[in-house]
Amino acid sequence: MNANMSVNISANMDDYRIASEPYYEESGEECALFEAAFAQKLPVLLKGPTGCGKTRFVEHMAWKLKRPLVTVVCNDDTSAADLTGRWLLDEKGTTWQDGPLTRAARTGAICYLDELVEARADTAVVIHPLTDTRRLLPLDKHNELLRAHPDFLLVVSYNPADRGDHKQLKTSTRQRFCALAFDYPDTERETAIVVRESGIDPEMAARLVALGVRTRRLQGHGLDEGASTRMLVHAGALIGQGVAPADACRMAIAVPLSDDPEITAALLSTVDASF
Amino acid sequence: MNANMSVNISANMDDYRIASEPYYEESGEECALFEAAFAQKLPVLLKGPTGCGKTRFVEHMAWKLKRPLVTVVCNDDTSAADLTGRWLLDEKGTTWQDGPLTRAARTGAICYLDELVEARADTAVVIHPLTDTRRLLPLDKHNELLRAHPDFLLVVSYNPADRGDHKQLKTSTRQRFCALAFDYPDTERETAIVVRESGIDPEMAARLVALGVRTRRLQGHGLDEGASTRMLVHAGALIGQGVAPADACRMAIAVPLSDDPEITAALLSTVDASF
Amino acid sequence: MNANMSVNISANMDDYRIASEPYYEESGEECALFEAAFAQKLPVLLKGPTGCGKTRFVEHMAWKLKRPLVTVVCNDDTSAADLTGRWLLDEKGTTWQDGPLTRAARTGAICYLDELVEARADTAVVIHPLTDTRRLLPLDKHNELLRAHPDFLLVVSYNPADRGDHKQLKTSTRQRFCALAFDYPDTERETAIVVRESGIDPEMAARLVALGVRTRRLQGHGLDEGASTRMLVHAGALIGQGVAPADACRMAIAVPLSDDPEITAALLSTVDASF
């Protein structure tokens, strides 16, 4: 790195710390396994359906491990430069600006690349040298070979059931990660989550969870995925605002889930049968 | 955020307030349901055909809830940067300019993304962290992690019947929204709207509405959609200018609806049979 | 809008006024219908084949209504920014430059988007908020929400028979317009046009028109469209320069119409049979 190319790290990493413990109901051993991977600085991949709690889990672990959390939601415009950084023009010419991945690697944060599979398959290769024992991030445009901070950890996630397009992680990328598979919580824990997050009473929460389970049986029968825990929380929140339960479930679950008239009719009658 | 990267919020948000009550005929409980979602800051999705009043409804609710309304009509060039912001060059180098979504999140406006489904499917992921309990907008290029203003609400809309291209909202995006389904108003309310908006007498308005209903029966038979309420208002407005009703309906309804000679002939004879 | 972002409207709109009455032969009620739409500020769509007089009609109406006319010939590179405006660099940094649509909306001109269907289907959505009762043009990049001048009118055109590519206006765009369908003028009026525009005598003009009508019968039989009125005028102009009628028709009609050897042979023998 050239002396006259100072790096701006004044981005206050404290902004990226999780202030208070995020609520998270553990399903199994995932917290201990994550901690073991963190201890060895093995990169972690999280798989699972929409809205089942992957993001919340990462926030919980970042809080527990006391690391700042830098999150990037990937999309198919996500380029290597979006992750690593770029030159900005200022009055003296150009200033290098670290991208979120570089910032995390430099300062020892957890970098969470949500929906990594959306990024162009080959853009993902930029993380390769960071995910083996070298733990290097070559910033060619900055003439810099960044060695990751000892506390840096890379976490990525994606939803294997998301068939919007047939993107897959390349084998050479996948094999660099330890992986944890997530699924919807079991009925009891999901009820507890809905009570906690929406403030409604356990009985109503249990009826919402039962409805959620019924919608998940439609998965593969015209529905990509059933109602997520998040949707049940939304329905609960509307009920908490005084909306009738059936109206709340129509608005929070049945109408958003599908545009197909037949599927929607099936969902609506499931809602009607539930309340 | 760096101290020397001040954010320009001098864009007067009062420009974005709705000055007077927009006329809106309620179809059901949609106003109360929207208010409940707003109270819980749950993002709202509006589905329905062209010209049935979705945009008017959002304006009406923004006026009622006394929030500025920032509207973005999405198109397939709509990039994440168009929503979040970008750096502009000025005499001191570069100045960050909030995009409309960022401006709304920062100031507590309602942000209405019309025809969201037109934006590149994956560009839509930029709204993900804003639509769960985090209510965060990561502005990586500005080194900023924006926490949404407590009054900020995200509203999106699209037309499920628009088959111009086969775009769909991703499941992981859909499940973040509560949804309201819109349709054409019933005959009585539609007649009232045409009278109110075009200034013609109720009898003529009723004949226009009857014609509109007939064109909607052609939907799926060579016509993507029948005449919208807006088209009936256009016909009424031309009649109010002294144009003969059949000429007005040809110009406002039959000719714009289709380029197919057979469908156009069917529409023209429907017009002729109506007056 | 920021105080330091002044808008350059020194582009003299008088350049866009039609100085003298453009010659136009009316086919039906189109002038009166256009005037009614203008009175109500309803956007107008013109459909019809190549060279049948749509552009001339708009010029005629702009002259009649005493409005400046801003014309944009759309192509598939036409982006939203080409219509709305962009930032230009100058010695003080950047200056906003209104695009043609913005200029017209700001100053109360008629904005004529010729061959709108060529522009990317979704780029067309930029005109949506201008074409309903809001009459707004959101200039997000300029932090401005432009309200259209009361005299502003949007006019668009396209040729439904142009099958170069299978582009179509989206339903949600079409339904925002009143529409007028154009076709070739009838024989008598077309002869008058050829006489007037090329200066040849009525008898020769009538023979040219008869030839034009014959070429139009080949439409669909290997020819996308027959000879336009403009081509007949070209042939007349060459004859007026002393070119032999058959040579003039070969050069102005038969050779330009097709590259297909068989079709060209048919056209040439039609020319030979005409003189």
Add this chain to the structure above:
Amino acid sequence: MNANMSVNISANMDDYRIASEPYYEESGEECALFEAAFAQKLPVLLKGPTGCGKTRFVEHMAWKLKRPLVTVVCNDDTSAADLTGRWLLDEKGTTWQDGPLTRAARTGAICYLDELVEARADTAVVIHPLTDTRRLLPLDKHNELLRAHPDFLLVVSYNPADRGDHKQLKTSTRQRFCALAFDYPDTERETAIVVRESGIDPEMAARLVALGVRTRRLQGHGLDEGASTRMLVHAGALIGQGVAPADACRMAIAVPLSDDPEITAALLSTVDASF
């Protein structure tokens, strides 16, 4: 146009004048027909095979009509801005630079767009307002509505047999032009051209022309086009350098014409049989 946006027309148009009479053998009435079109300022389209003399003809006419000639060889990167102009940065910010089409329209040159069909089909629409009675070139980016100089003429060319890709001129573009069809010269004129251009004797030139005619019979039988007049001139030039006629024809005709082994063998034996 803004006062502070001066146009640089210091590009010396004399550079674009044809200094001495270009050699051209007329095939028919093409010179007189071109002059008639120039007198009426009707845009001209030239069709014909590779290397048959279209470019030379335009140079000849530019010399005869004493107009500067601005030539653009179009390719599929040719954008509207490449034809019309763009802003260049300089020490005072930005300076507008006319593109070749604008320069020609402003100064009254002949603008020759060679292989127009290569340019993106819809980019071609930028020439539409220049090719009807308006003779306008809207330079939206320069806030200017340029009226063409009275002496400006647009000439375009393409090769209908070039099947490299299946591009075609749009009907709405074609119908704006008068057209002249070119073909290889007849044997006598082609021999005269080869003598004149390569300096070899008439007998050898006649043998080259006879060989060229034989290769043209292979057109459609694995060969897109036979040998052009230009190739015969090349062979003659090599012979003039002392190369054996068969070697010269192999190098100038047989090897360049095809990569297909069978076709090449046929061409080589045709060469061998000729000398």
Add this chain to the structure above:
Amino acid sequence: MNANMSVNISANMDDYRIASEPYYEESGEECALFEAAFAQKLPVLLKGPTGCGKTRFVEHMAWKLKRPLVTVVCNDDTSAADLTGRWLLDEKGTTWQDGPLTRAARTGAICYLDELVEARADTAVVIHPLTDTRRLLPLDKHNELLRAHPDFLLVVSYNPADRGDHKQLKTSTRQRFCALAFDYPDTERETAIVVRESGIDPEMAARLVALGVRTRRLQGHGLDEGASTRMLVHAGALIGQGVAPADACRMAIAVPLSDDPEITAALLSTVDASF
């Protein structure tokens, strides 16, 4: 090169030196063959599956040959400019910045282009003049014709089994390289590697290697590749952290390897049968 276009080579090449001997278990003669190629400066191509040690081998050889190592992980956005360099704006205008390939060629480093086949097939041609006896890198944008440093060596790698997309090196590129084929190490050496890299005891390492071999038998039966040596090391590292062996193998091997439910079930039962 212009005098006023100085090249910035202050990027300290010592950053690119390998500080300590990288652990590498030789499989055959690959080290001696690489040294012979280096002595002759013949470019080297490494083929082999994911995670079998190609990168480690290059690091080992760079350490042994005492050359700095410049690594570029190619992706399908990797352009010629990313390898060769580009102009950066600074207060004096523009400064040329060598890309990693140029830097290596100028200073005599080993340049390692990992996954070259991912780069656009034709971008690879930029290395052609560097890989024959000319050893030239034409930097057209810098007006420079760089002659490679005598110690410069080009090494590229790719995985022939990676069927993510059907890219291949062009023949004209392949033929410029000497090549070494890599595969997984044999059981004994792989066990030694797992012991050394993860710190677990040889017996457990042998069980991991046996599991790895079993997964590789699934290759082609729904699995693109079996577990790499790297994955076995990951499992060992988790076991070293106190994770139960079956849990460690699920997290490090079975879950990352596949998203297919059937394959995953097969992998999980293989894991269960192993511990």
Add this chain to the structure above:
Amino acid sequence: MNANMSVNISANMDDYRIASEPYYEESGEECALFEAAFAQKLPVLLKGPTGCGKTRFVEHMAWKLKRPLVTVVCNDDTSAADLTGRWLLDEKGTTWQDGPLTRAARTGAICYLDELVEARADTAVVIHPLTDTRRLLPLDKHNELLRAHPDFLLVVSYNPADRGDHKQLKTSTRQRFCALAFDYPDTERETAIVVRESGIDPEMAARLVALGVRTRRLQGHGLDEGASTRMLVHAGALIGQGVAPADACRMAIAVPLSDDPEITAALLSTVDASF
């Protein structure tokens, strides 16, 4: 050209001169034919397989004709601007930088466009006006019409057997060139080349050439091309370093030639049978 737009030709063309005679074994009359084409300034096209000596031939001829040689290896990102030049920003605004083609045309060098067919088919049209009697290069962006230096010669090459993608030179481009077809040298000359280039003894060289000839028989049977002369030289160079002949041929010939397991096995057993 504007007075204030000076052209930077300080790029020392002596860098582009060939310092000492490049070794080249003539196959036939190609040197004399090239000289004849140079005398007439007819552009030359070289066809032939990978690594058969086309580039060396051009270097040889540039040395013989005492012209600087500017080489561009084309790829599918090669744009017209890469060949002709572009504006660079400096402290005074922008400076024009000639591209390699322009530099060669301005100073009278030989410009060698290697693998021209890789460049976008239509980008190739930029060379058209340079390759007929006009010998002009229109630099529209520089407002300049460059007349080529009398000594300028254009040479292009491509490999007709390279089926990586199905690109072809357009007919209108091909017909502008004289062409020479290259192939592998005959056994005797190839042996001499291997001796001379790798320094091994003639007997070993003859065995390498015999192996090369055997691999070329596999062409079309799963192999795009057999071993080039260059590969034989590589094998010889490794043998000269003390590598066993079979190892050298595996590394220099068999492994690089194919990724297909069957073809590779055939190649390896051919190697084994040879030593």
